[in-house]
Amino acid sequence: MRIDVAWSKVPKGGFGESGDTIELVERPLGGVSVILADGQGSGVAAKRISRLVAMKAVSLIADGSRDGAVARAVQDMLYTAREGRVTATLAVLSCDLHTKTMVIARNTPVPVLVRQDNVVFRLEGGAEVIGTYRRTRPAITELPLVEGTILLTFSDGVTNAGKRYGKSLPWDQIQEEMTALDIHDLQSWVNGLMMQTLLLDKDRPGDDVSIVALAVRGGDDSAIRTLSASIPY
Template sequence: MFRIQVAWSKMPKGGVGTSGDSVELVERPLGGVTLILADGQGSGPAARRISRLVSMKAVSLIADGSRDGAVARAVQDMLYTAREGRVTATLALLTVDFATRSLVISRNSPAPVVVRQEGRVFRIDGAAEVIGTYRRTKPQVTELDLVEGTICLTFSDGLSQAGRRYGREIDWAAWDARLAASDVDQLADLVDALMQDAVDLDQGRPGDDISIMALGVRRDDQSSLRRLSASIPF
């Protein structure tokens, strides 16, 4: 039996109380879970409305049984139609599908998905257009085997830009090494530490919304217990 671990962390742009990013977790009707990260154009409440529109449409489609590639295309068509091609958003889906016993990664985002699998750290990146601008935009979809110890991690562009105002940036070589050595049970600590690194690089005042989400797979002790915890300010 496998157990799925998930973790996410969000920080709004410095001086803006509302993050323009949305992160959601939805259970799949045939078994499995999907993590959703949507980043609306801009920042603050206006961007939040866009990301919520995108993420809630994705949640609804996944709950109805749609596959991730179809979900991403339908969300793109919805946003393009609703905003007449004038608003963009990014969308990333990380799925563990129990029915196919696979990991499915769907990207409409410039940010890569960083994967640790069987002792190797690699990136799923390359061309993946943002949604909302062009009628025929398609997602980049990658399917991987469901392997014990796998970790998938992705983020919004605020993480990629962290520190650049000060001539600094995330040391990905160091983080790849840390990811390679991490246990799946340490996923929340890993995400929190990466967020703190980004905030420190921006000297405590992020230049853009930062969101990080991660999903891991480990062997289980046959327990059927499910748990979820969160920490949310208001």
């Protein structure tokens, strides 16, 4: 099997710096984790928060910590560093080859969409943002590592897209597309979802927008690893 990762992000309209941070880290016992952190507010100040959160998570995962422990440690770090005055959201999507599982750690009100065995369902609720309360815990979901699985999450700039104009994304249609999606087309599908999101806000998003997908596909026994990026500056 092969692990595919795709993401797309754009800052809030009028801001040059996104307040969201996305990081990819290899797990020391095999597999990868994708981290999406969304800092309070927008711009440079929010970026400082989200980067602090994401890089702490990267460090802990690289050291071998399990995802639940990572999320709790990041929460404690942010609460202590900012004395409970700053919030952030955190989502960690992992493919753990050691345990043969896919793990989703959530401290965000935004859902994670999961496709497994040709069924799409949502993981939502039961997950508070980090940074405000000392005992905040993550919502942890562990799924079997199954070929064809897709995990999709995003920042609240996606769920809030179009609200200024009385519109929203067609989630029923998106879930149908996800059900039928060929994982080879994962990045182009994520890009298309970003385009839909931006159109709802007339190409001037009201919040930072980030979309992240992690998938497992079969039929590939190549040992070659690839990574590509396209970044404006």
